[in-house]
Amino acid sequence: MGDTSLTRRRFLAASAAGLGAAALSACGSSDDGKGSGSTTIEWWNITTTQPAKKIWAARAREFEAKNPGVKVKIVTLENEAYKSKMTALTASGKLPDIYHTWGGGVLEQQIDAGLVEDLTSKIAPWSGGFVPASVSAYQFESKTYAVPFDIGAVGFWYNKALFTRAGITTPPTTWAGYLDAVKKLKAAGITPIGLAGKEKWPGMYYWAYLAMRTAGLDAMRKAADSKDFTGPGFVQAGEHLKDLVGLQPFQTGFLGAGYSTPGGQAASVGNGKAAMELMGQWAPSVEASSGKGLGKNLGFFSFPTVDGGAGKLTEVFGGGGGHAVRKGAPQAAVDFLKFFADTEFDKKLVKETGLIPVVKAAGTALVDPNLKAVSTAINESTGFQLYLDQAYAPAVGQEINDSVAALMGGTKSPEAVAKSITQVAKSQ
Incomplete structure (x- = not known):
C-alpha cells in the first residue's frame, strides 16, 4: 500500500443494530457438561453463496473428523447483518471463537479492547507461506491478529x-x-x-x-x-x-x-x-x-x-478477508485456521469458488483470465488503499x-x- 498506516486498516462499516442477550451469550467455546472434554468452537462467517458455503461447511466437518471431541458450530450471515451483530458483540466484550474480519480500524478497535488473540507466535511455523499483501491488513505493531483466506481488489x-x-x-x-x-x-x-x-x-x-x-x-x-x-x-x-x-x-x-x-x-x-x-x-x-x-x-x-x-x-482499492480468534479461545480454533489454510484446500477454493490465492504455493490454481487480471493489478500496483x-x-x-x-x-x-x-x- 505504500504506507503502513493505510495497510493496517478495511469492505464494509458496522451498521447499528441490536442483538438479543441469548444470541450474545451463545458465542464462545463450550464443554458438553458431561466431563467428556468435548469442545465446541463457534465460527462466524459471511460466505452465503454457493458453492463456497457448502465447501466451507464440508471443511468444518473434515476438521471434526480429524479432531474427535471438537465440534465446529457455523454461523453464516449476510454482510450487513453480520456487521450489525458483530458491533453488538464487540460492545458486549464477547466475540465468537473464530470470526470473519476485514482488518483495519474495526479490527484495531477490537484489539485495543483486549478482545482479540495475538496469533503471531501461534501461526509462525506455517504463516510464511502466505502472499505478503494478504496478511498486511491484520498486522499491527509487528503483530498478526488474523489469518487471511482472501485477497483482492475492486x-x-x-x-x-x-x-x-x-x-x-x-x-x-x-x-x-x-x-x-x-x-x-x-x-x-x-x-x-x-x-x-x-x-x-x-x-x-x-x-x-x-x-x-x-x-x-x-x-x-x-x-x-x-x-x-x-x-x-x-x-x-x-x-x-x-x-x-x-x-x-x-x-x-x-x-x-x-x-x-x-x-x-x-x-x-x-x-x-x-x-x-x-x-x-x-x-x-x-x-x-x-x-x-x-x-x-x-x-x-x-x-x-x-x-x-x-x-x-x-x-x-481493495482488501481481503481473514479469520480472527477471540482472546482466550481454545487451541482448537487456531488448529482449525491452520487446517483451513492448507495449500491443497486453498487451491480448491481458487478453482471452485473464485478466490484469489493467499497461499503462495496455490498460485498455480488460478486460471480464470479475469481473476488473473485482478491478481496482476494487486501484484503490480504502485499503491493500495484499504476499503474506507x-x-x-x-x-x-x-x-x-x-x-x-x-x-x-x-x-x-x-x-x-x-x-x-x-x-x-x-x-x-
Missing part, C-alpha cells in the same frame, strides 16, 4: 456483448471516457450500471476510488491522520460522482436494491440486464449465484484515472457510506459529504 466487471452492442470497442481508462461509455450504453437502450443502493457500501466504492484518483493516496493518508476530508480533492470526488449520477446510469429502483438478493445488483449484471458493476473479486461468483452469470462475456477493467487528478491507474469503511473507525466508515448514499440519492452535496465525514472523524 474494479469494473462488465458485459462484453453489451459493450459491443453499444459500440464501445475498449474499456475506458479515463473518467471522461467512462462517462462517454455510460452515454453510449444508454443511447443503445442498455442500463449501464447495476447498483445496490440500499446497502450503501457498493456506492461508497465510487467515491473512494474517485477520491484516490483526484486527491491521491498521500492526501487520503493525510486526511485520515488530520481527520479533515474537506480538501478540494475530496469535494471534486463528490462532484465527479454527481456527474455520473446525473446521467441516471443505474437500474430502476437502485436505491432500494440489495447486492446479492434476487433482482439486486449482482443479479442485474449476471442476467445481462445491466452492463457493469463496480465490485470486488468475488463479483463473478455472486453474479453466477444470484443470476445466470456471463461466462466468456464477462470482462474486467481498472477504475479510470481522472484528468488533472493526483492518482494513477495502477493504484488499487474498514480502514477507518466504524463511525467514520458508516458516515462515508451514509453520506455517499445521500449524494447518490440527490439529498446531499459534494461539499456536505466532505464536511459530514470530517465532523464525524474529529469526534472520534
